[in-house]
Amino acid sequence: NNSIQVPPVVVLPVLALPVLAGFLYQYLKVDVRQIKTDIDSPKYDLEPAVSPRLTGTSLAIFSWLIKFPFLGDFILALLIKENKLDEVRSFAAHLNVTPTSFVAPAVSKKEYEKHLKAAEELAKNGLFSFISTATSSSDPNQFKYKEIIDYHNSYKNGKITPTILVKRVIDAVNTSNTGPLALNAVTQMNAADILQQAKESEQRWKEGKQRGLLDGIPFFVKEELDAAGYDTTYGTKFLAKTRGSRKHMKDDVMISRLRDSGAIVMGKTNMHEIGIGTTGHNEHFGAPRNPHHLTKKTAHYPGGSSSGSAIVVSAGLVPLAIGADGGGSIRIPSSLCGVVGLFPTFGRIPSTQTYAIAYSVGGSGPMGTSVTDVAIAYTSMAGLHPESPESLNQPPVHLLDFNKTDTLEDLKIGVFKDYILDCDPKISSSVFQMIDKLVQQKKATVKDIAIPHLNAISKSHVVIIMSEMATSLDGYWNSNSKDFSYDCFINLAIARTFSALDFNAACRIRTWALQKMKEIFQTVDLLVLPTTGITAPLMKPDAVKISESNLPIVQRIMKYSFLANFCGLPAITVPIGYDADGLPIGIQFVAYHWNEHLLLRVGRAVELIRDFDLKSPNTFYQVL
Secondary structure: OOOOOOOHHHHHHHHHHHHHHHHHHHHHOOOOOOOOOOOOOOOOOOOOOOOOOEOHHHHHHHHHHOOOOOHHHHHHHHHHHHOOOOHHHHHHOOOOOOOOOOOOOOOOHHHHHHHHHHHHHHHHHOHHHHOOOOOOOOOOOOOOOOOHHHHHHHHHOOOOOHHHHHHHHHHHHHHHOOOOOOOOOEEEOOHHHHHHHHHHHHHHHHOOOOOOOOOOOEEEEEOOOOOOOOOOOOOOOOHHHHOOOOOOOOOOHHHHHHHHOOOEEEEEEOOOHHHOOOOOOOOOOOOOOOOOOOOOOOOEOOOOOOHHHHHHHHOOOOOEEEEEEOOOOOHHHHHHHOOEEEEOOOOOOOOOOOOOOOOOOOEEEEEEOOHHHHHHHHHHHOOOOOOOHHHOOOOOOOOOOOOOOOOOOOOEEEEOHHHHHOOOHHHHHHHHHHHHHHHHHHOOEEEEOOOOOHHHHHHHHHHHHHHHHHHHOHHHHHHHHHHOOHHHHHHHHHHOOOOHHHHHHHHHHHHHHHHHHHHHHOOOOEEEEEOOOOOOOEOOHHHOOOOOEOHHHHHHHOOOOHHHHHHOOOEEEEEEEEOOOOOEEEEEEEEOOOOHHHHHHHHHHHHHHOOOOOOOOOOOOOOO
16 A cells, blocks of 8 residues: 555644634624614714734734735734724715715805905915914013014014025034934935025025015925925835936925925925824934934934924924825824924815825825914915816915904804813813813804714725825835835735725715715814824834834824815814923814815914913024
8 A cells, every 4th residue: 555644633734724714714704784883873983093012023023924925914804803994894885875086175156256255365465464473472581483474584684694594404404313312304405406595585685576475484395295306205215216316306386386485495304104104203214303302311203204394393493394194194293293284175285296105185285383384385385286186176275364363253163072082181181271262262162063983984094095005006015015114014014905895985984974074064164173192102212223013002193183184174283282291282173175264263363372381392493
């Protein structure tokens, strides 16, 4: 008998594999028919993320394990199951709506005429008529950021020239990027180009031909956006090389509009790699550090993904920077670093970006020292452009009632109390205190509201933004996946497991959410929320060189930002205080489509009635 005798110890595991696979399939699969959903429930239901914190060796091992066929698929499927991302389909199955792949906000004829009239007023009276120098305190000893109007007046009075100023900024940036407490905010600068821009601005000032408030104002641009003379890396170490140097490329239109206004492009700022995280960390260009509470023993994350843009403003290097926001990436770092950030209506600020990653939930906007600075930049950047299709269906840009801050009696603010309370107590108490001030001092009206099924909306936003990122980078996955940081690789690996069913289900939920938000905004003018669920998290030593994966922290940071991105709604964050460690707290207002002027007005009112002293960050540069 020549037959081969296979030992039972080998046979049994082989026979067990199909059984185990069947068990795992039954555990992980989604049966949308059996999961019941109360579509009309107004109950607050946002749930925390579930995942262990991984860094260093544990992060490397996990990243290695998910590369294995079957084992990796199972691990990723388990993560998705534990965080209930698979239930997006079960919720969508109960909706009788079609998918919305892109938000296309409409504007009625009546509303358009209202916007047009306000825009004509802006054009007639000029931007200067809307700029107030009033502050919440006249105390000369109180810390106060130098704003755009301060730079403008210094040029006007001959106290400084654009050339001298930008030389100071260049020196300060170089200093800030060195040493054990390096801010690592700036990734690229071209001194020769900067000095040439300053020279041209200086000549215009000498001839009395300055182009307005922005002439000579230095600003930085996030690594995600195109700026002439600079590579666009998206925070990776390979994209610029793989796609060829882009230093010959032209500005994105939003950048060219600022440049045409006389503003000086200073270079590019650091960001969370491809924008797929909210801490703002980047191991390729150096870990960006929050300038607040930065000591030899402690460093905090600046927030992301527009981390560098928030840092350069917070640290006093410039009064203005440009960020991009697909899930809070302007508002989160602005809040954690104690500055102002505006996320406009989807398509409000046009983009001619040659390579977009999160294309249906993202948008760009200004980050500045004050609401006024953000308003100045916004009016320059916004407005339709023929090469930006999503920008074409919008009303004219204006600043209606920007200075009407003596009273807000005509505004009704929606408050979802259970949602606001689901954050650190110091943050929620600061938000409620500011709401009380707006009511008592500015006569605003408050109305209790509920936003249904935030959990389904949140998870749908995750499915959409991560699917879009994975799709945009699909061509680089096989050749360059090794070049991503571990954290970025893991997130993209999760994203690549989402199916067309998942994506379309999320888009159906977006249709439903848009309907709900329209109903809510028929009863209120604004929503008020915290900007983040926590203040800037501590950057632990083991995560400085190699990034960390910490989904619960990521979720707490972006707990209040996803709604605006998901529905294409404009939102603003304004500083309203500090925690016990001196880390900034921000308040967020959300408006209906095309109502940025309401956000800027209420944001300005907040600045005027807040009763605390602004604190200088531990690392701060006085360039003016």
